[in-house]
Amino acid sequence: MKRSISLIGLCLSTGSAFAASQVLLETPVTYAPDASVVQQVKDECHLEDMLARHVGDTLRKINRTGDGTLASQADAGDAKVLRLQITHVLGVGGGAWSGPKAMTVSADLIEDGKVARHTKINRWSVGGMWGAFKGTCSILDRTTVAISKDLGRWVCDPSYEIKEEAPPKEASSPTAEAVPTKAE
Template identity: 50%
Template sequence: MKHLIPVALLAACATASHAAPVYLETPVTYAPNAGVVDKVKEECKIEDMFVREASPFFSKANGGEATIAADADPKASRVRVQITHVLGVGGGAWSGPKSMSIEASLVENGKVTRTTKLTRSTTGGAFGGFKGTCTILERSAKALGKDVVGWVANPKAAASDAAEAEPKAQ
């Protein structure tokens, strides 16, 4: 009897650690009417940047692989990301704050099961005035990657984060 509790805990941990992986679908694309300055789109390659910055979070959550090609195994769970808006022009921090907005859809067994919209803004952090636009936008991409993985694990995470970010009426 005294071994029953540790065995039950071990079984629960083993089950949790063997949850089906959820991959980041590649390529990440732009939404049809995405608002992105052409110069930033060309120089920063935002879609590749997002994959590069988000992959470590997916890899950690999956215990290995992070990405899956769009035409790979249709039964594999994946997150499909579309970039919907990027606020930023050349000139680094001197041209104002930068932000990135995405729409993330969880696809399971070939069907979209849920969708969320996320936005992250930054002024570049410490020494932001010495960073270029692409480097500053990498901060938003990294934060969004972490947000998406958190949303996959907890669907209420994105909703509660968005609610907390809204200004309070005075």
């Protein structure tokens, strides 16, 4: 919560120039053509909807208006557009018992129809407190929350560089090689 407040404060402090140019998330969020993701996780978790909800909420708070999203092919007007593609998902069913989960997203910030900035973001989770009792989808939802916070800061601050997140220690555990089971 404290991080969200400071993120909003950072964006609001950029002055009236920012207010004139909102950032909207292009929906639907898509998968890259060569995205690596277990089909069952893709079908059951609806990761693109999770990202759209969390990133859209973050942009709505930053913009202080609307829902933070824009339908694909719609006219953005003076707004900048954030286009996301899921490029990789590490995660099989079995929740925390099958190891940590990760998501990689490619992001383009589009101004006047041209890509002004590009970044790639990868976030990991083992489920947090009570992670052993969470399903794969809820653990991956935690990664989308982290991605939305980082992207919120990235769109507000052109000097902010998203750092690659190292896998947690649990990523090398034998349970990370578990056989896929039901995703939720």
